[in-house]
Amino acid sequence: MKDNNDMPGHLARRFQQIAVAVFLAEVGDAGFDLTPVQYAALATIKANPGLDQVTLAGLIAYDRTTITGVIDRLVQKGLAERRPSSRDRRARELAITDEGRRKLRKIAPAVESAQRIMLRGLSAKEGEELMRLLRKAIAAGNELSRAPLRDAQV
Amino acid sequence: MKDNNDMPGHLARRFQQIAVAVFLAEVGDAGFDLTPVQYAALATIKANPGLDQVTLAGLIAYDRTTITGVIDRLVQKGLAERRPSSRDRRARELAITDEGRRKLRKIAPAVESAQRIMLRGLSAKEGEELMRLLRKAIAAGNELSRAPLRDAQV
DNA sequence: GGATATTGCTCAGTATGCTGACTATCAGTA
DNA sequence: TACTGATAGTCAGCATACTGAGCAATATCC
Numbered sequence: 473m474k475d476n477n478d479m480p481g482h483l484a485r486r487f488q489q490i491a492v493a494v495f496l497a498e499v500g501d502a503g504f505d506l507t508p509v510q511y512a513a514l515a516t517i518k519a520n521p522g523l524d525q526v527t528l529a530g531l532i533a534y535d536r537t538t539i540t541g542v543i544d545r546l547v548q549k550g551l552a553e554r555r556p557s558s559r560d561r562r563a564r565e566l567a568i569t570d571e572g573r574r575k576l577r578k579i580a581p582a583v584e585s586a587q588r589i590m591l592r593g594l595s596a597k598e599g600e601e602l603m604r605l606l607r608k609a610i611a612a613g614n615e616l617s618r619a620p621l622r623d624a625q626v
Numbered sequence: 627m628k629d630n631n632d633m634p635g636h637l638a639r640r641f642q643q644i645a646v647a648v649f650l651a652e653v654g655d656a657g658f659d660l661t662p663v664q665y666a667a668l669a670t671i672k673a674n675p676g677l678d679q680v681t682l683a684g685l686i687a688y689d690r691t692t693i694t695g696v697i698d699r700l701v702q703k704g705l706a707e708r709r710p711s712s713r714d715r716r717a718r719e720l721a722i723t724d725e726g727r728r729k730l731r732k733i734a735p736a737v738e739s740a741q742r743i744m745l746r747g748l749s750a751k752e753g754e755e756l757m758r759l760l761r762k763a764i765a766a767g768n769e770l771s772r773a774p775l776r777d778a779q780v
Numbered sequence: 781g782g783a784t785a786t787t788g789c790t791c792a793g794t795a796t797g798c799t800g801a802c803t804a805t806c807a808g809t810a
Numbered sequence: 811t812a813c814t815g816a817t818a819g820t821c822a823g824c825a826t827a828c829t830g831a832g833c834a835a836t837a838t839c840c
Contacts, residue, residue: 476670476686480744480753481649481662483760484642486687486775489797490764491638492826493771496798508635509826516630526788532630533640538827540790545825562788562835590634593766598759599634605748605756606637610644612747617647618828621640643827646796650828663796680818692797694820699795716805716818772798 487590495586502582504575505549509534511583513542514576517552517566520624524563530622538619551575641744649740656736658729659703663688665737667696668730671706671720674778678717684776692773705729 476482495508506514512532517523520531529539543566546552551572557563568576591599614620630636649662660668666686671677674685683693697720700706705726711717722730745753768774 474738476666477761478757479741480757480760481645481741482666482686483757483764484638484645484744485662486764487760488638488642489687489771489773490767491635492797494767495635497770507825508639512630512636524788532636533643535827535829536789537791537829538825541825557788560788560836562833564789584628587633587635589770590638590767591763593763594759598762601755602759602763603632603634603637605752605759606634606641607631608752609745609747609756610637610640613644613648613744616651616743617644619643646827661795678818689797689799690819691799691821692795695795695797711818714806714818716803718819 491586491590494590495583498582498586498589499579502579504579504582506575506579509538509542510546510551511576511579513539514546514551514568514572517546518568518573518576521567522565523624524557524560524565526563527622527624528566529619531624533617533619533621535619546572645740645744648744649737652736652740652743653733656733658733658736660729660733663692663696664700665730665733667693668700668705668722668726671700672722672727672730675721676719677778678711678714678719680717681776681778682720683773685778687768687771687773687775689773700726 492508495511499506499511513528513534516528516531520527523531525539525543526536528534528543529536534542543552543554547554551569553567553569554564555567557565591602594602610621646662649665653660653665667682667688670682670685674681677685679693679697680690682688682697683690688696697706697708701708705723707721707723708718709721711719745756748756764775
């Protein structure tokens with residue numbers, strides 16, 4: 473019988489579980505209340521002002537049905553705004569608020585610290601190699617999930 | 627600004643997202659209806675007959691509040707049984723049913739195939755290295771999540 | 781121009797995962 | 811034995827993720 477530790481699927485789940493826990497702990501200790509998912513969405517909105525929800529979802533590989541709730545919570549916290557697009561009445565344009573910008577800036581050290589902590593068992597070189605291999609495996613499997621990564625349409 | 631692709635947390639989420647999608651697709655195509663989480667739980671129950679829920683949770687690093695629902699669904703599908711322990715009236719002893727054993731056996735090829743597919747972008751050597759690095763990072767972070775991996779008490 | 785296909789978004793439903801609280805039970809000790 | 815603390819399991823509540831369905835609007839093709 474194959475051991476769990478030989479199953480990439482199990483290792484993926486476990487690493488992600490730890491990554492989320494570390495993120496929430498670091499951010500929480502710094503006095504903030506933002507999930508990894510909300511952070512990535514907010515940072516991407518800031519970097520691409522006026523983008524619509526589908527584009528945002530593609531940029532961070534979230535399912536479009538998931539992004540609705542995530543944005544709901546960002547809006548409710550006053551960190552982002554959702555307004556109807558003038559060009560396409562189906563779409564919503566997203567923007568970060570000043571409050572959101574402030575929060576992103578103040579939270580940055582905790583986020584960086586979290587990324588370090590989740591690799592703390594590895595040397596710098598090993599950490600790089602792990603990220604390289606993950607990127608490579610992810611690129612090959614991108615189309616296999618319902619929410620693949622997509623470039624922004626310019 | 628740091629790219630998502632340089633954040634181990636993002637890569638972790640993405641890899642695990644693909645891993646789950648691949649698992650569900652392979653198992654579903656083979657005509658079965660079992661999630662990765664349910665599969666791991668069932669396989670572990672089979673390997674440790676009579677174990678209680680907390681022990682099971684520790685062996686696969688699930689939260690004890692999550693395992694309740696997972697077992698509910700395994701029981702409902704007729705794949706596992708939950709009965710009160712004779713030694714400890716708080717605990718429930720878990721066992722796999724004949725049906726569960728049959729299902730596990732028939733599903734094995736799809737599970738193995740899924741593990742292969744989620745590494746398909748990597749050479750055999752790279753796949754091994756990825757698993758080694760994940761194991762190492764996970765070992766160092768084991769205590770950081772609410773549901774750490776635990777050895778069975780013998 | 782009008783039928784058709786596609787797209788942006790939302791919703792209901794289900795399955796993980798977690799926090800925090802609670803009950804019942806057990807174990808150790810005064 | 812009575813008290814105290816720890817443990818097994820469950821529950822309510824919240825946040826991701828996904829499936830599948832549906833609505834409104836846009837794009838495409840004849």
